[in-house]
Amino acid sequence: MQKKFYVNFLTRIRGKGNLGKVYSFGQGLAGKIIPGFDYDSSKRMLSIEYLKAIEAISRGLKLPKYEGLSDLFNFKNFKKMPVLLMRDLGSKSLDNLFGEEFDLAMESRKSQLELAKKKGVCIYDPFLSNSVWVPEENQTYFVDPYHWSFLDIPNSKKSQSIPIFNFEDERFSEFEF
């Protein structure tokens, strides 16, 4: 039987970005929703994110293990919405770290960025909020691959609306590798 997911006013929020909201459901599971969009649009966006995550993981990059899409009932607005389920990485997003822990997390992130470059994965928005440190593993994970592209995959296969960014693109040159 498929497990039902719901959020109420007590559900813990792991993080909030521009469009998405990530909840922690306990037992190591997190789920991302996109509250500002209708059911079909947010399902499309989360599917793209899911496909890109799977592709990046297959190239050796560290992202949370994704369980796929499900439905979630939101008791805050009484709406059913699509939710992208994934491993809960904890609360140590890099924009909240400092000191020695931040340095360790950044070192791990740097090697992930180098690997991404080697594997043709273009990380268009490498904000610190999209990296999460998991101290037990000495590892920084990436989240939020919605905007990523892959040099060897025609973009239309993954999404109709996202422009291709490659390492020669001038928007890319400002990022550190």
Ligand SMILES: Nc1ncnc2c1ncn2[C@@H]1O[C@H](COP(=O)(O)OP(=O)(O)OP(=O)(O)O)[C@@H](O)[C@H]1O
């Ligand atoms: N699997 C996870 N485990 C723990 N925390 C997470 C996880 N996924 C995301 N987060 C946290 O939640 C925050 C928001 O998630 P995310 O970055 O996916 O949303 P967003 O930036 O709004 O996405 P989008 O760019 O698609 O609008 C992240 O910055 C991160 O801190």
Ligand SMILES: [Mg+2]
């Ligand atoms: Mg984000």
